[in-house]
Amino acid sequence: MSRPRLTVLAGPTAVGKGTVAAWIREHHPEVWLSVSATTRRPRPGEVDGVHYHFISGEEFADMVRRGEMLEWAVVHGRASYGTPRRPVEEALEQGMLPLLEIDLQGARQVRTSMPEARFVFLEPPSWQELEHRLEGRGTETEEERAVRLETAKVELAARDEFDVVIVNDDIRRAAEELVSWMGSH
Template sequence: MTRLRELHPEAYVSVSATTRPARPGERDGVHYWFVSDTEFDEMIASDGLLEWAEVHGAARYGTPRRPVDDAVAAGRTVILEIDLQGARQVRENCPDAFFVFLAPPSPEELIRRLQGRGTETPQQQARRLETARTEMAARDEFDVVVVNEDVEGTVDKLVELCGL
């Protein structure tokens, strides 16, 4: 998504809110909006999230509604970077949205990429892999599956699918 943003600033790529702490190098408002549990609860109560979910049994993530609504009103292409739970909520509320599932080339490559990031403990990696298995089993719920072989090829395919 970072590369897509660089190449096509005319598209709006969502920035999720999360209750997890920032990792080294992550910036508030760029990578995520880092919020407290109380702030997240307030966003839910005020209908400030388009979708939200607890992910990996550890933290909550959600898409702030207002920037999405503003981008749609401005006629921009909107791309939400969300998980399966969020996609199901969006499908319910926006049935004419187009859903793309980004899949790893193989389970082995997914493990290699996850371990290579070095940002999670072995326990966190195990939770993420379990989530990935659940999500992969639901890939048929999406309109199209794009296999993420490499960044440039994946961005090219997303650009084509979004008509950018």
């Protein structure tokens, strides 16, 4: 059996990447989900080490300096996010089916550092639905939502950089399509 390849899931803000990944975590134990590190504060219900590794800006900068991040970026001009390299490499060595759920900047860095990875773009069924989801989260101020929507316009324009596009019109359906695609490619 050939060694599995890393699958990268990206898409615009509020498209539901985290929700799809959480559904996969709950229903597909054969998929190993990477846990990103971030300098942002936890949202309600998020658990350190499960949803993200919540770390200080200084600790994040040290990891970047030591080359311990597979990818990293400052997102929405605010917080830093990154993927610790070692757990991904260990998952691949152990023959697991690894999935990274990251932003567009990070996906582009992974394409450079790990070109054999596969790239999946998660898109909303419509722009109006994306706006509705972002507003419905209730986790950002009006100003933050405006910044995220501007970022989303740029992110949506990058869909052609990906190997496959999955529309997130239903969480379960989108998650199952992603897992099925991972297993067949």
